[in-house]
Amino acid sequence: MSSVAQxxxxxxxxxxxxxxxxxxxxDGELVERDMGTLAGWISNQVGALxxxxxxxxxxxxxxxxxxxxxxxxxxxxVRKPDASYIRSGRLPGDEIPEGYITISPDVAVxxxxxxxxxxxxxxxxxxxxxxxxxxxxxxxxxxxxxxVFRAGQRVVQLRATDxxxxxxxxxxxxxxxxxxxxxxxxxxxxxx
Numbered sequence: 757m758s759s760v761a762q763x764x765x766x767x768x769x770x771x772x773x774x775x776x777x778x779x780x781x782x783d784g785e786l787v788e789r790d791m792g793t794l795a796g797w798i799s800n801q802v803g804a805l806x807x808x809x810x811x812x813x814x815x816x817x818x819x820x821x822x823x824x825x826x827x828x829x830x831x832x833x834v835r836k837p838d839a840s841y842i843r844s845g846r847l848p849g850d851e852i853p854e855g856y857i858t859i860s861p862d863v864a865v866x867x868x869x870x871x872x873x874x875x876x877x878x879x880x881x882x883x884x885x886x887x888x889x890x891x892x893x894x895x896x897x898x899x900x901x902x903x904v905f906r907a908g909q910r911v912v913q914l915r916a917t918d919x920x921x922x923x924x925x926x927x928x929x930x931x932x933x934x935x936x937x938x939x940x941x942x943x944x945x946x947x948x
Contacts, residue, residue: 767825767832771855777821781834789836791820794897794938795869799838801936802865802895806841809922809929814844816852818861825856826887835880838895839865841926860888862925867895881905891925900937 764784770776779786791799799820806817818840827833840861844850847859864884868877877894884892885907892905900916906923914920914933922929 767834767856770834771823780836781832783830784832789820790869790871791838791867792869792871795838795867796820797938798867798895798897798936799865802839802867802893805929805931806839806863809926810841813926813928814850815862816842816844816847816850818842822861823856824861824864824887825858826860827883829886833883835883837861837864837884838867843925860884862889863891863893863922864889865893865895868897891923893920895936897937900933902933902936 765781765786766784767781770779770781770786773779779788781787803817803819809815810817818837820836820838822840823834823836824840825831825834827835834856841863842857842859843862846862847853847857866877866880881892881894885905890906894903894905895901896903902914902918902920904912904914904920916932916934916937918933920929920931920933920936
């Protein structure tokens with residue numbers, strides 16, 4: 757039995773697709789982004805925290821809609837972190853471009869969704885680090901934790917009782933991990 761190869765598309769074709777904002781592009785294939793309600797809520801929460809930080813310190817905060825095309829090893833790859841942040845002065849004129857952002861963010865955030873596989877999420881984290889993202893947060897709603905990744909450093913695991921900081925990438929950024937999650941899920945995770 758033979759299989760029919762799926763046609764590949766380019767990043768430019770993805771940009772022109774009417775429903776293209778639902779997808780990422782990996783190895784010429786569309787990868788659908790289906791966050792789920794809880795992951796979407798958490799993504800919005802992180803985006804709001806980044807926005808508040810940007811208003812005080814400069815920079816640009818993005819929710820899950822930002823497309824990044826910043827992979828030297830695969831210029832057609834397009835990824836959409838669930839939230840991201842770019843420090844002031846890195847984008848020309850500090851203006852948000854139409855289409856793709858062609859520099860890596862300073863912080864990329866992924867929230868584990870019901871449709872995610874562990875392998876796929878780990879691959880995305882590795883891609884972000886390889887593209888030069890200095891700080892990656894992987895948020896797990898199931899156990900209310902955040903894994904903090906930095907190139908060349910060991911992974912740090914934070915629990916709901918810990919504090920998430922921006923280290924030297926977002927100086928002064930501080931947030932209790934519990935605040936990333938809706939109150940009812942925080943209460944549920946503390947139940948015996």
